Amino acid sequence: MRLIGRDRELTELTDLLHACARGDGGGVAMIGGAMGCGKTELLTAVKGAARDGGFTVLDAVGSWPERLSPGSVLQQLLRSAGAPGPAAALLDRLRGTCDDVAAGAGDTPLTLDPDTTDVLHGLCAEVLRSAQDAPVLLCVDDVQFTDYLTLHWLFHLIRQLRGARVVLALTECPLSRPAHPQLHAELLRQPRYRSVSLGPLSLTDTTALLAQHRGAPPDPVFAERCHRVSGGNPLLVRALLEDSRQASDPGTVVVGDTYGDTLLSCLHRGRPALLRLARALAALDGDIHAPALLARLTGLEPGTVVRGTRELAAAGFLDGIRLRHPVAAQAVLEGLSAPERATLHRHAALMCYEEGVAATRTARHLRNCDDDGSLTWAVPVLRDAAERHLNGNRVAEAHSCLEAALRLGSDDGERVGLRALLASTAWMLNPSISTPHLGELAIALSDGRLPARHTLMLAKYLLWHGRFDEAVGAVAQLDDTDELSDPGYAAEVRATWKLLSVTYPVVQPPPPLGSTAAGDPRLLGVTALSKVLARGPDDAAVADAESALRAMRLGKHTQEWLMCAVAALSFADRPEAAARWCDHWLEEARARKVPLWAAEFASLRAGIALRQGDLSHARMLSEAALAQVPADSWGVCIGGPLANLVQAATAAGDFGAAAEYVAQPVPEGMYSSRFGLYYLHARGCYHLETGRPYAALDDFSRCGELMTEWGLDQPTLVPWRSSAARAHLALSDLRSARELAHQQLALAGERPSRARGISLRVCAAVAEEGRRGRLLEEAVEILRACGDRFQLAGALGELSDEYGACGQAARGLAALKESERLRRECGVGRPAPVVHGTAGVAEPDGAAFALLSWAERRVVALAAHGRTNREIAGALTVTVSTVEQHLTKAFRKLGIRTRKELPRTYFLGAAAR
Structure with a gap:
């Protein structure tokens, strides 16, 4: 296989072999370059060319662990195949003369005793004598790790190369300076000395290497990515190829274990100082780059740090002062034990703090270190970093900073505030993560240690988990706080009370809490929802909701009120506006990477999609909501996404999926929230569609009782009477069905609305034959205007039957075609065939x-x-x-x-x- 990008170097070295074979005298070559850049591969190619030219090839490899073992490299060279026969006896004699050589290793060459010197001369003579019969190529890979005994033998040999048919080929990977200066001095005296330096491959050569291994030219983007991640290091390029071999997309570069292991292997072959430096750079990730500080962190000399950094850069391992890829950093740090890594980060954190590095960067080390009592300054830094992370939409990092602050903090008063902040941040990631903190916060509240600004937050979290009594007691304590004299804070308290009362109707709002900030957008939004739920669609409420939406920006102090304003638009029969606003906030939540916000807006948007008749979109959004936040983390609010899924699957005829959703356990506290109403109605529809009218009637009746008790008995919220009427109709109870249908029509009022359209459909179902057509025609007109395509499809289907019964076939056919088209657009599928449970008869397709x-x-x-x-x-x-x-x-x-x-x-x- 042809060497890529090394043609010139290989030609230069083979020319040296040819000159030797012709009898022009011996020569020596030094192949230098960074780790993994192909020195060994080039040396292997030279050995192949030498064998082809009739050379005897002797080779050895130096290694860091054996550098103090006298004669280790020499033993490899002269015991390899093709070595002169008498050399073995001389090597045995040498073993007995150098027991004390190891003690003299250092920067200064050893002074050898006469017996050892005689043996080394004898070994040189044997090699030179063998070269008279056939030229000899001696190869030493990683000569920088050669023991000094072998080094002395090389000195003897080099001085006799001028007239010998011997070529000496060495590879070296120095830390930006020769490992053995005297060896280089000896080499420079030779007339036939060749120095070859290998660097990383260019992009063109990297592309050629990829083509050679893949058998076809690679995609340019793939080649560029490989070149960038590998730094042009051919060993790492091949590692990336191996990692990417199993990728489903052949154009995808996978940076995996092979890449990390290969880089780590290169470091282990070098000096330990290089690995120590690489670990420090991996931990720092660019926070500190001054050699003096790196030397302090690693315990190395500043000069060694400078040379080591250059060597790592020359190998393509670094991008600036960082390792090129997180996999590389992970690989080099995995060799440290947990205490060693924690100590490294603690020292790094202290240096960052002393050097004024940004709080977020300093906090990264504090999050990964232990406390030895020297980090008294850490908590303020971590709080500052958490705030900056939150402002930058990095909630997970903020949560990690606050966890570290709570771990490192020792002041009890400070820890209460930290725990409250930690619970608030954990809530945005996943409400279940915050649950362990609620107990301690509740105790702090009862002891009077919880600041008032955290009490509202605690109340909302307790309600989410169904702990209603504790939540009401928490908010009630706010009546006694001096902070209510602040209009802005009083407005927040009032807005929170209203938010809780429309979401958890078991919570009754308190008497007026003093003056409030007029026009507070949070109050506008939640009050708009409260009006719609209590009185039905209202133009003034719509105006307030849109005003609130325009005034607020998404944040931890506005998200819930934004959802209230969007819900107000949805229940007020403004589905297009509600969908537009909800899509906007959903996109914002996803961009900010806050899972809970994204999940709640997705669930809200699914409910809007249901009111528009888009069943497929509703299911997709609800599934996305539960993917962002698992079902067991939704608390009592699980009724929202679960109801959407049950309703959408049932309406689409996918009863198998609906059954799975209904089978999911729900907390009892859910039925004390507004979301419980959605769930009861959706489950009742499922029961009705699958042949259990009594179970359906139970759910619809319970839903109605709760809505009446809470003062929310508006069909725009849940049309429970229409659904209950259909259940009675299925049970042949026409009188009860008519009574409920007429009640709902009266509640819906004369104003055209979705609720009125649904009510008219049910009234038509229970009316005498002569009145059905007119009722259905009005229902079609209203439902077409309000945008609910699913309800419109049903009304058109019923109107088609009515037209047919009246002899108006053409009008009936037109209505039927439109109905079927709308049903397909809504995502109504064909129900799967089932088998009758008792008779065992296969039902119709x-x-x-x-x-x-x-x-x-x-x-x-x-x-x-x-x-x-x-x-x-x-x-x-x-x-x-x-x-x-x-x-x-x-x-x-x-x-x-x-x-x-x-x-x-x-x-x-x-x-x-």
Whole structure:
């Protein structure tokens, strides 16, 4: 395989071999260069060329551990294949003459005794004698680690090379200066001395190396990335190729274990000082670069630090004063024990503090160190760093800083405040992380040690976890604080009370808390939601909500109120505006990398998508919310995303998925929150659609009782009466169904709204035949205007049946086509075929269900549950003949012949569509 980027160097060295073979005298070559840059590979190519030219090749490798072992390299050279036979006896004799040589290792060459010198001369003579028969190539890799006994032998040999047929090839990786100055001095005296220095590969050569190994030219972006991460070091380029071999995308550069292990192997082959320096640079990550400070941190001489840094840079390991990739830093630090790493970071933190390095950089070391009593200055630095991280949208880093501050702090009063800040930051990552802190904060509150500014926060967290009594008691204590005299703080307290009361209606708002800041956007937003929930859609509330949204920016003190304002728009029948604002804040939350914010806005946006009839989008957003924050971390608010998933899956006909969502455990406290209303209604719809009308009626009734008790009985929030009416209809209780339908229509009012459109559909379902068409036409008009495509599709389907029954076939067909198109756009899928649980009869293919009209589904739903034709006619207020016609058409579409083959689990509740 051809060497890439080394053609000139290889030619120069093979010329030296050819001259020797011709009898022009011996020569010597020194191949220098940084670690991993191909010195050994070039030496291997030279050895191959020498063997091809008839040379006897003797080789050895120096190593740091054996540098003090006398004659270790010499033993390798002259015991290798092809070495002169008498050399073995001389080496055995040498072993007995140099037991004390190791003690003299140092920068000054040893003075040898006469016997040892005689043996070394004899070994030189044997090599020269052997060269008379065939030229000899002696190779020593990593000569900088050669023991001094071998070094003396090399001196003897070099001085006799002029007339010999011997070539000496050495490789060296010095720390920017010769490891053995006397050896270099001897080499410079030779007329046939060649010095070759290898550096990193260029981008062009890196591309050629990649093509050689892959068998095809690489993608330019892949080549550039490899060159940048490897620094042009050919050994690291090959490591990247190995790491990237299993990547699914062949254009992706994977920086993995092979890369880290290869770099670490290079460092271990060098001097320990180089590894120590690399570890310090990895830990510092650019915080400090002055040689004197690096020397202090590593315990090395400043000159060694300078030379070592140059060597690491020459090898391509450094980008400036940092290791090129985090994998490299991780690899070099993994060799340290936990106490060693903590000590390194503690010393680094102290130096950063003394040198005035930025708080965020100093805190990075404090987060990873232990405390030996010298870090009394650490807590203020960590708090400052946490604040800066929060301002820079780095919540995880802020949380880590506050954890370290709490660990290193010793003052009890200070620790309470730190714990409150830590709980607040942990909350934004995952509410479950903050749970361990709530108990201690509650104790501090009861003892009077918790500052008032943290009490509101504690109350919200306690409510989230369903600890309602403790939360109410916490906020009630604010009545006695002097801070309420501040209008701004009083406004925050009032806004928090309103936020809690609309989210957790079991919390009753307190009497007026003194003067408040007029026009506070948080108050505007939450008051707008409170008005809509209590009185229904309101133009003034919409104006206040939009004003609040324009006035606030996303932050830890505004996020919940922004959600209230968006929810107010949604419940006030402004779905387009609500969606636009929610998309904006969702994008902001994701950009700021705050998981809880992103999850809550995603769940809110899913609810808006449901009100627009976009079932697929609602499911996707709800799944994203639960991916950001796991279900067990949502506390009582799990009802929000879970209700969206149940409702969307049920409406789409995906009952299997809906069943899985319903099976998830929920906290009992959820039913004391507004989110419990959503969940009860969604679960009731699921029960109704899957043949359990009594269970559905229980959920709808409980939902209604809570809404009435809390003063939130508005159909714009949850249309529970419409759903309960359909459950009664499925049970043939037409009187109760009519009563509930008319009640909801009255509550929805005369104003065109989504709630009125839904109410009109149910009123049409329970009305006499002559009135249904007019009610459905008004429902279609209203639902088209309010933007709920799913409800509109259902109303059009029902209107199509009504037109058909009245002999208006053309109008019925047009309505049916539009209904089916809207259903497809909403994401309504075909229900999967199931097997009847008792008879074991396979039910009709789910594709057939989509062919049934709405009227046919209502009739079949009741027939599937044993109703006679006369009972069905009475329940639906139609003639027996109409029932018989619907059943005949339905049986034909489903491919069945008897009522026993009807699938109960699918049809019951179909009228709810």
